Amino acid sequence: MLHRYESREALAEALATGVAAVLAGGIATNGSASLAVSGGSTPELFLQKLSAADLDWSAVTVTLVDERWVPEDHPRSNAGFLRRHLLRGPAAVAHFEPLYVPAETPDEVEETLCARLGGLGRPFDVVVLGMGTDGHTASFFPGGDTLGTAIDPANPRSVAIMRAPGAGEPRVTLTLSRLVDARLLVLHIEGAEKLGVLDAAKLPGSAFDLPIRAVLQAPRERPLEIFWAPLAGEQPSTAAADRT
Numbered sequence: 529m530l531h532r533y534e535s536r537e538a539l540a541e542a543l544a545t546g547v548a549a550v551l552a553g554g555i556a557t558n559g560s561a562s563l564a565v566s567g568g569s570t571p572e573l574f575l576q577k578l579s580a581a582d583l584d585w586s587a588v589t590v591t592l593v594d595e596r597w598v599p600e601d602h603p604r605s606n607a608g609f610l611r612r613h614l615l616r617g618p619a620a621v622a623h624f625e626p627l628y629v630p631a632e633t634p635d636e637v638e639e640t641l642c643a644r645l646g647g648l649g650r651p652f653d654v655v656v657l658g659m660g661t662d663g664h665t666a667s668f669f670p671g672g673d674t675l676g677t678a679i680d681p682a683n684p685r686s687v688a689i690m691r692a693p694g695a696g697e698p699r700v701t702l703t704l705s706r707l708v709d710a711r712l713l714v715l716h717i718e719g720a721e722k723l724g725v726l727d728a729a730k731l732p733g734s735a736f737d738l739p740i741r742a743v744l745q746a747p748r749e750r751p752l753e754i755f756w757a758p759l760a761g762e763q764p765s766t767a768a769a770d771r772t
């Protein structure tokens with residue numbers, strides 16, 4: 529289902545409210561809740577708004593859907609991004625499960641990460657994915673060396689290590705099977721170009737060309753909720769204010 533908003537502010541507010549409600553439901557039902565979010569740049573405002581949510585954050589475990597293989601103080605670290613925008617204020621007491629642990633290469637700690645992420649409650653209460661204009665989501669990059677394994681719905685492992693031409697550093701990514709059974713599965717994208725990529729991905733074709741197809745095509749009990757807003761300066765004609 530596609531939810532369109534007039535602006536990224538309106539989207540961030542609505543998404544933060546929706547995510548907080550599902551986390552609160554998880555805490556009420558199970559005593560704890562889990563959230564996996566994307567890095568990159570799009571989620572900044574949403575994460576800031578979510579950080580102020582009135583929740584028992586001490587009962588929430590937060591992790592990333594993917595991480596660049598850089599230490600947390602590196603400007604490209606998704607963990608650093610989360611610390612700046614989500615793990616602050618009321619949300620500072622949430623438990624954070626990182627995908628980077630100090631080691632020369634991610635391959636050295638793949639088993640450790642698999643065990644840690646596999647040990648978190650399954651499924652996640654909430655997963656918020658992003659998408660690049662090349663159709664990647666999490667670190668499912670076109671041309672990625674482990675893409676086939678990472679997007680195999682039958683792969684029981686939680687984590688894959690990915691190297692790809694468009695990825696910059698090596699990546700650690702949660703696998704498709706670990707992500708798509710979330711109680712609330714969200715794809716958060718902004719701008720006309722990404723909406724065009726998503727439209728293309730809905731046409732028949734291979735997930736190796738546009739990996740977001742793996743998410744669109746994965747067998748799921750619950751729908752994928754797509755949150756979209758135009759970028760500043762884009763025509764409202766491409767951005768109907770109503771929710772569809």
Ligand SMILES: O=C(O)[C@H](O)[C@@H](O)[C@H](O)[C@H](O)COP(=O)(O)O
Pocket residue numbers: 566567568569570571593594595596606657658659660664665666667
């Ligand atoms: O670490 C990452 O790069 C992300 O988790 C990645 O999957 C991101 O969601 C997309 O690349 C979109 O990035 P932007 O929001 O910056 O466009």
